[in-house]
């Protein structure tokens with residue numbers, strides 16, 4: 001497949017615009033006072049993983065087209081949507097996906113929950129590589145399954161697998177592993193060898209491998225994300241791969257994601273549960289995703305990552321200049337993961353400085369599971385002036401350490 005249209009120029013300055021979101025029912029700004037005691041008027045919301053940017057114009061136009069038509073009925077005929085996914089995965093990730101392997105769920109937390117429901121039983125256990133995206137443990141536990149926390153090794157500020165230590169944690173009731181690739185938090189892009197080792201671990205313990213690749217497009221220049229089916233083709237009989245447009249294009253409110261299952265037997269089990277749960281697609285999500293997976297969308301993502309690279313450098317330079325704070329060098333994602341361990345403070349102390357003194361809301365590391373306790377996660381996908389402001393506030397809040 002080749003790109004059929006000329007690629008439009010996207011100006012990086014489009015990400016500089018400050019867009020007022022407070023008062024629009026967005027969780028990031030409109031829930032920060034209630035949950036963290038930081039008012040949106042004085043605070044900076046750097047927690048929830050959505051961006052302060054509009055999506056590319058092609059996505060906006062798709063929604064405007066729906067609005068102009070003005071009839072919002074059920075979605076049908078997904079051929080164009082599936083073709084867009086297949087085009088994107090082939091062009092951006094070198095992967096040819098068969099259309100029949102693709103399911104559409106109401107986002108990937110929903111996709112994860114559907115996998116837990118389809119492939120495990122209450123009382124079974126699911127492996128997570130912690131610290132990891134907090135909603136995984138939430139849905140696993142809510143479904144009456146246990147979480148096995150296999151800790152990543154923090155090697156001088158870079159997460160590494162520690163698989164030999166994980167083998168002995170596996171119980172006879174362990175049925176599944178959920179991988180986050182690239183990893184949130186910490187932003188690791190797992191290498192082919194690391195993905196291979198994870199696949200072997202799942203084979204060794206007869207686990208279903210759910211590979212959540214929602215951050216697959218948010219990879220910094222010089223890094224390369226490998227989709228799990230290419231890294232370990234021999235595990236497709238136990239593999240569920242998940243992707244979405246929502247994180248990449250900042251359209252998470254459209255709540256749609258793709259669960260991709262190559263193996264027909266696994267697919268039949270998943271299809272049966274989708275049917276039992278009555279899940280059918282959200283038309284807004286599919287219209288937006290079809291528009292996003294295009295040449296214009298691709299150019300926008302490239303411009304976005306160049307902009308985020310600037311934010312990341314600025315934030316890391318400013319934060320790493322504060323003695324005791326260390327920001328992990330991100331290979332992917334816009335979610336800076338800052339370790340406060342060397343300040344010697346306990347989490348209540350450094351959280352108070354960030355929330356009360358600096359008036360910044362960041363995600364608390366402990367919610368990401370074992371190994372996250374001394375961290376906070378800061379969302380850098382914002383106009384640069386906001387990141388500059390955040391760095392200045394943090395430097396002031398920790399000025400006594402300088």
Ligand SMILES: Cc1ncc(COP(=O)(O)O)c(C=O)c1O
Nearest residue numbers: 049107108109110133184214257
């Ligand atoms: C790894 C991962 N999976 C899933 C999600 C959320 O997915 P959705 O909004 O499609 O439910 C996030 C959000 O940050 C995430 O980081």
